[in-house]
Amino acid sequence: MxxxxxxxxxxxxxxxxxxxxxxxxxxxxxxxxxxxxxxxxxxxxxxxxxxxxxxxxxxxxxxxxxxxxxxxxxxxxxxxxxxxxxxxxxxxxxxxxxxxSPYQYSSMDDILSYAEEKGEDPFVIILDEIEDPHNLGSIVRTANICGAHGVIIPKRRSALVTAAVAKASAGAVEYTKIAKVTNITQTIKKLKDRGIWVMGADMDGSIVYESNMKGPIALVIGSEGRGISRLVRENCDMIVSVPVKGQINSLNASVAAGIIMYEVVRQRSSTR
CATH class of the missing domain: 3.30.1330.30 (Ribosomal protein L30/S12)
Structure with missing residues (x-):
């Protein structure tokens, strides 16, 4: 009792x-x-x-x-x-x-419409089960600064937009379109049907600085421990990586995402 x-x-x-x-x-x-x-x-x-x-x-x-x-x-x-x-x-x-009021999530179509309104090739960040709210907040912050049109997260096994995420994003969640979807793999297929090239980030991929990151792009960042899931990886058009020179062979998810996002910015800027 x-x-x-x-x-x-x-x-x-x-x-x-x-x-x-x-x-x-x-x-x-x-x-x-x-x-x-x-x-x-x-x-x-x-x-x-x-x-x-x-x-x-x-x-x-x-x-x-x-x-x-x-x-x-x-x-x-x-x-x-x-x-x-x-x-x-x-x-x-x-x-x-x-x-x-509760955070108002966007949809995939909202994100693509935003890119169209700006007259830009879509630049979308897809997060495959990022569970650390600080990583999610940091990625949203960098995505906003880099001009990404939106971030896509799964409804399950993922950090959601909470106080900790808002804090880590320095308020960027208020200006960044974030879509919450049921199935990341199906979302990737829909993006590909819309003519968007899907790049997965993993350590055994092609060096990002030597890869073509121009045009309509969706960048997939995997979870902190497991990386990109098998099914998601199989549906990516290409896998890219950040070169490492030291004894540690992996980067924090938000750091890796930031490096690759800025390479997209660099390559896009060079075509103007």
Whole structure:
């Protein structure tokens, strides 16, 4: 009986709800925390239900955030830092946290339409089961800077757009189209049917600097430990790699993605 009671208490603590904002603590896709991510969320026009700021921490960028929030009629609540620690998903709030509307994912067609609107060859990043939110955030940040038209992730066995991802992306999730799909392999086939060349990143591929990365491209980055799955790899048109010279023969997923994305930028720039 005691064990049942303890289990009940633990379950209750996991699904606690803040009475004012009805935050479900089992989900964190409606939380944005940290100064830069909150600033970008406000600037992007995302619906913000409430803004929490730490009492006494009203200087610098926090002061600017409060001013921006007031201009947009956002409800602001000054709370003890302990309250922010409680709401935070990883202690990364920096004295400010926003309760926002759920992240609005795009579709593959949205991404391709965006490329068409810009008059550019599609440049899409496909992530095959990237589970580390910091890697996902870093890749989204680099994708945005490199001018990629969107990022595609699977619905299962993948990090989703959460507070940690928004923080790692420095707010880039607010400006980058991210599509969540049921099946990565089927999505690759659809992209190929649309005339897009699919490049997989793996250590035994052709050197990326010696490969043609121009034209419509989808770049596939594999998971942190397993790399690209067999079925996904079989459906890629080409496998590319980053040369290594040291004793360690692999790179962090976000670092490898960044190197290859910038090679795409370099090659595209050289044709202008």
């Amino acid at each position: 005691k064990n049942q009671k303890d289990a009940g208490k633990k379950h209750a603590s996991r699904v606690r709800r803040d009475r004012e904002t009805e935050i479900d603590f089992e989900k964190d896709e409606n939380i944005v925390e940290g100064r830069n991510p909150v600033i970008e969320a406000i600037k992007s026009g995302r619906t913000i239900e409430k803004l929490y700021v730490a009492k006494g921490d009203l200087e610098g960028s926090i002061k600017m955030i409060i001013s921006m929030a007031k201009d947009r009629g956002i409800v602001i609540s000054e709370v003890d830092r302990r309250k922010l620690d409680e709401l935070s998903r990883g202690g990364i709030h920096q004295g400010v946290l926003a309760v926002v």
